[in-house]
Amino acid sequence: MVKIVLNQDDCNGLEACGECIDTCPLEIFKPYGDKIVIEHPDECIICEACVDICPNQCISVKSD
Ligand code: SF4
Ligand code: SF4
Structure with a gap:
């Protein structure tokens, strides 16, 4: 699964x-204090817009 x-x-x-929150069309990311959490991973369509926008390359697509 990806x-x-x-x-x-x-x-x-x-x-x-906070760029990932602003970029994701499906609101997968949510603020948690000053952190960002992935709240609805099952709804992600793997469009990779967040991967492209993140300045630190800290978002990635993994398969297991
Ligand atoms: S890859 Fe998933 S989490 Fe990232 S912007 Fe697209 S839908 Fe949102
Ligand atoms: S550094 Fe990347 S993961 Fe962190 S808020 Fe910015 S875009 Fe989102």
Whole structure:
């Protein structure tokens, strides 16, 4: 199964960035304090817009 993954260690956080939240057409990302969490992974259509917009390359598509 293919799914979207966020590496928290490399993320700039909501205050400094938040680009993934603004970019995702399906509102997969949600703020959690100053962090970003993947709230609805099953609804992701793997369009990779968030992968492309993230300045730190901390969002990726993984298959398991
Ligand atoms: S791949 Fe597309 S649908 Fe999935 S989280 Fe990223 S922007 Fe949203
Ligand atoms: S776009 Fe990347 S760096 Fe920016 S908030 Fe989202 S995951 Fe973090």
